[in-house]
Amino acid sequence: MKENLSPIVLDIAYDIAGDVKKFQEMFSDREVYNLQADDAPSDLSCIRYALVWKPRPDLYSRMPDLEVIFSVGAGVDHILNQGNVPDLPIVRFVDPTLTNRMSEWVCLQCLMHLRMQKHYERSQNQILWAQEHHPQACELRVGIMGLGELGQDAAKKLDAIGFQVAGWSRSKKEISGIDTYDADGLEAFLSRTEILVGLLPSTPDTAGIFNRSLFEKLVQNTPIGGPVFVNAGRGKSQVETDIISCLEDGVLGGISLDVFDVEPLPEDSPLWAMPNAYLTPHTAAESDSTAMARYVSGQINRYETGQVLENVVDRSLGY
Amino acid sequence: MKENLSPIVLDIAYDIAGDVKKFQEMFSDREVYNLQADDAPSDLSCIRYALVWKPRPDLYSRMPDLEVIFSVGAGVDHILNQGNVPDLPIVRFVDPTLTNRMSEWVCLQCLMHLRMQKHYERSQNQILWAQEHHPQACELRVGIMGLGELGQDAAKKLDAIGFQVAGWSRSKKEISGIDTYDADGLEAFLSRTEILVGLLPSTPDTAGIFNRSLFEKLVQNTPIGGPVFVNAGRGKSQVETDIISCLEDGVLGGISLDVFDVEPLPEDSPLWAMPNAYLTPHTAAESDSTAMARYVSGQINRYETGQVLENVVDRSLGY
Numbered sequence: 001m002k003e004n005l006s007p008i009v010l011d012i013a014y015d016i017a018g019d020v021k022k023f024q025e026m027f028s029d030r031e032v033y034n035l036q037a038d039d040a041p042s043d044l045s046c047i048r049y050a051l052v053w054k055p056r057p058d059l060y061s062r063m064p065d066l067e068v069i070f071s072v073g074a075g076v077d078h079i080l081n082q083g084n085v086p087d088l089p090i091v092r093f094v095d096p097t098l099t100n101r102m103s104e105w106v107c108l109q110c111l112m113h114l115r116m117q118k119h120y121e122r123s124q125n126q127i128l129w130a131q132e133h134h135p136q137a138c139e140l141r142v143g144i145m146g147l148g149e150l151g152q153d154a155a156k157k158l159d160a161i162g163f164q165v166a167g168w169s170r171s172k173k174e175i176s177g178i179d180t181y182d183a184d185g186l187e188a189f190l191s192r193t194e195i196l197v198g199l200l201p202s203t204p205d206t207a208g209i210f211n212r213s214l215f216e217k218l219v220q221n222t223p224i225g226g227p228v229f230v231n232a233g234r235g236k237s238q239v240e241t242d243i244i245s246c247l248e249d250g251v252l253g254g255i256s257l258d259v260f261d262v263e264p265l266p267e268d269s270p271l272w273a274m275p276n277a278y279l280t281p282h283t284a285a286e287s288d289s290t291a292m293a294r295y296v297s298g299q300i301n302r303y304e305t306g307q308v309l310e311n312v313v314d315r316s317l318g319y
Numbered sequence: 320m321k322e323n324l325s326p327i328v329l330d331i332a333y334d335i336a337g338d339v340k341k342f343q344e345m346f347s348d349r350e351v352y353n354l355q356a357d358d359a360p361s362d363l364s365c366i367r368y369a370l371v372w373k374p375r376p377d378l379y380s381r382m383p384d385l386e387v388i389f390s391v392g393a394g395v396d397h398i399l400n401q402g403n404v405p406d407l408p409i410v411r412f413v414d415p416t417l418t419n420r421m422s423e424w425v426c427l428q429c430l431m432h433l434r435m436q437k438h439y440e441r442s443q444n445q446i447l448w449a450q451e452h453h454p455q456a457c458e459l460r461v462g463i464m465g466l467g468e469l470g471q472d473a474a475k476k477l478d479a480i481g482f483q484v485a486g487w488s489r490s491k492k493e494i495s496g497i498d499t500y501d502a503d504g505l506e507a508f509l510s511r512t513e514i515l516v517g518l519l520p521s522t523p524d525t526a527g528i529f530n531r532s533l534f535e536k537l538v539q540n541t542p543i544g545g546p547v548f549v550n551a552g553r554g555k556s557q558v559e560t561d562i563i564s565c566l567e568d569g570v571l572g573g574i575s576l577d578v579f580d581v582e583p584l585p586e587d588s589p590l591w592a593m594p595n596a597y598l599t600p601h602t603a604a605e606s607d608s609t610a611m612a613r614y615v616s617g618q619i620n621r622y623e624t625g626q627v628l629e630n631v632v633d634r635s636l637g638y
Binding site: 097100101103104105107108111112114115117120121123124127129130131132133134136137138157160161162263264265267272277278279280281282283286 | 436
């Protein structure tokens with residue numbers, strides 16, 4: 001049976017030791033080769049599928065029969081930035097497990113800023129009974145930049161909690177109950193936004209988009225002090241020196257960052273110790289290996305039965 | 320004009336200096352007397368309404384013509400526990416501003432436990448890039464005890480975020496999309512609950528209800544370690560020595576408390592420094608003075624135009 005179906009090559013540049021077993025279980029009818037393993041085959045010809053994270057430079061030359069590239073994660077900058085990508089479909093990872101986790105992280109960050117969690121964390125450490133006044137979520141305007149699967153789901157959940165939610169995307173999206181803006185409406189979008197949530201892919205267009213000039217266009221006098229910047233898209237979209245200086249001079253009142261220009265965030269980054277800053281180590285939306293195996297299996301099944309692949313990247317857009 | 324309408328007496332045992340002005344503005348057509356003020360009248364006869372928090376013992380004897388008692392806050396234990404309460408309607412404070420704030424606090428606490436905020440707080444302080452695995456909200460079962468306005472709204476919002484939500488109340492409540500249990504179903508409710516949220520009033524029946532025996536009935540092996548106890552009802556419903564010992568021996572894996580047996584929480588309470596404990600100083604759901612004035616004004620208007628008062632306390636139940 002196994003020899004009838006093309007194997008899958010895993011070229012994933014982080015430790016996935018435990019996950020390979022899950023992949024092998026999910027693909028009981030075909031081989032799964034982990035290029036990180038000692039027993040990985042050297043001959044990859046005749047293999048049609050690869051699942052990758054920052055693939056090695058010679059992968060494509062070693063896989064002359066490759067037909068589909070699957071991305072670990074919703075973003076594909078880790079593939080496109082490596083260069084020399086053959087003209088094959090690249091399939092992004094889109095799955096409720098990823099979307100849910102991302103929305104839960106976004107909701108958590110917005111609520112922590114709404115309810116001044118840093119203040120209560122400090123008070124508790126100092127054994128202080130220090131009451132504060134808090135606005136309601138419905139008094140705060142959250143704006144999401146990026147309205148793909150992740151942005152749309154986060155918008156719906158923030159709306160259900162009670163926040164006033166708007167969304168921005170390059171091309172106009174219609175989302176029930178949410179005000180949306182397109183490229184031309186960026187200034188209007190920013191001028192009504194008190195908590196800015198970044199869920200943008202990393203592309204040439206988004207590089208450094210979250211900078212001082214943009215932060216200065218946010219509502220400056222908010223019910224929670226200054227405006228807040230929340231980013232779980234990609235670190236390349238933010239200018240970290242601007243974030244730091246904006247926190248220092250009050251153009252920003254707080255941040256929540258899950259992504260960074262360099263990861264892991266270097267120990268000497270001032271971000272670690274900025275006031276009202278919540279940092280997480282790129283764990284907002286983990287790519288669950290069971291879900292990923294199920295997704296890739298489903299897509300291969302579609303492909304081999306003549307249906308179109310889903311979530312194929314438009315290379316002209318970069319996502 | 321003002322002499323035609325009964326004044327309102329405020330007997331509120333905390334500093335409301337700034338709020339009195341808001342009340343006076345809202346009640347432009349009638350006098351508002353603050354018993355904490357130096358210029359409070361000594362003669363309170365002929366006055367029909369009082370808005371109280373822990374009223375002074377002689378209030379009722381000084382107000383022989385009192386007709387309605389309004390409570391600052393959703394709970395009325397602060398009135399009933401003072402004793403000698405005349406047989407008059409007691410109106411609880413029910414308002415979206417209070418309900419929203421409470422739900423937002425509950426959602427925040429559940430999300431912080433889901434996403435191990437204590438771990439990330441500690442990692443950030445120690446400048447550590449320390450990734451953790453997180454379940455999705457849909458993998459966690461939250462159970463709410465108390466399904467009044469507050470419990471029902473929290474249930475809906477937790478459900479919208481994605482948690483598996485069930486609710487318990489003494490008498491069965493039907494809530495769309497939420498599993499509900501009544502008094503007889505307590506054991507079944509607890510045995511499916513991983514995060515327990517307390518939103519119960521303080522009554523003789525609820526005194527000390529959150530104790531070791533109850534915590535031991537929660538699901539012990541949860542996707543986030545041990546079960547979590549979240550309380551924003553009343554401190555009298557929890558046995559704090561049990562909470563502490565259950566955190567120590569692992570019967571509880573974490574807590575979020577906004578209410579305490581004694582408030583402010585004494586400096587020598589071990590709760591301040593327990594692991595995986597989030598404490599807030601009774602700020603989960605603040606009674607917004609503008610909203611309260613609007614509410615009391617609306618209720619008095621109903622009363623004086625022959626409509627029934629809303630949210631009148633059933634003294635046999637204590638809420």
